[in-house]
Amino acid sequence: MASVTFDAATRSFPNTERPAVDQLDLEVADGEFLVVVGPSGCGKSTSLRMLAGLEPVDSGRVLIDGVDVTGRRARDRDIAMVFQSYALYPNMTAAENMAFALRNTGVGKEEIGKRVAEAARILQLEDMLDRRPSKMSGGQRQRVAMGRAIVRDPKVFCMDEPLSNLDAKLRVSTRAEIAGLQKRLGTTTVYVTHDQTEAMTMGDRVAVLLEGRLQQVGTPTELYEQPNNTFVAGFIGSPAINLFDEVPIRDGRALVTASLHVPVSNPKGSQAPGSATVGIRPEGVEVVDSDANAAGDRLVVEVKRVERMGSEIFAYVHPLDLSEGATARAEDVVVRLDKRLDIQEGSKLALRVHLDETMIFRPDGNAIR
16 A cells, blocks of 8 residues: 655647646545546546556656655556556457466466456356356446456555446445445555545545636545535536625625525635625525525525426526626526425526525625635
């Protein structure tokens, strides 16, 4: 096991306007499971390949266990990579695929047998060791790819969207298997995905990238409850947070509507903005009686569309009486409601907003609180 450090690590590709990874500063603790998440093209896979030695570092450093490995070849970094495509040899059995790298590094036959058998036991592959990839399901192939990494007993696992080729049901079970496996092995793991559900359910911490720059790193709860900016707030959480732009601030309150006034706490020494973006999570509301002026925490809406999901209701609503200048970023606001409610399209609702769960952002997108 080992710690991993990105020290102002930068990678630029020819004929591009900005670096793929730009001055990345990131610490991964010994034995930690860190998930790197972000939209396509944000630099998450490039950063992983820089760690693995598959992409050069143009400036800055990459360290493993405090040792600068920036100039080392991939095979000299003691890292095992699990790829999106599995990358199994089709003419080899599962056992042969897992043993291949060990044979190439001169490990003895008896030791190879022990390691393959132990990996097969951990991954429940004992009955499949003689099968070739063409005779396996996608989930089984992914476990063989994991086994190939495990037998190496590396300092660090690098996983590049390993579940993206699996169907939705298999992704759920396999992500639980990978997270549980990492806990048992205790191997430092850097896991890249575009799926925020994977990030929130698997990682000890999550790092969010956008256009090559680190936006925030923290526990899933920290990212959900205390996002640094509107991008992180909108990327983490499903359905996405509702954002209201250009909300005027008067007397320490953001006036979303005449009946919804959100307190704004301004840090000492900083100038209070004249307007702000207010974030309200879909689950941060509840249906109440139509007393629209109670406590300044009411949002009156018209229901446009209802999706009944069985365990809950998603209602797409249009806010009424927005303050002058304020706009909802999406055409309709989405709220998550109790499945037992009788919500009809075209009706009006009064929603109590949990003010202590709302989020306030400056016009530049950075959080105020």
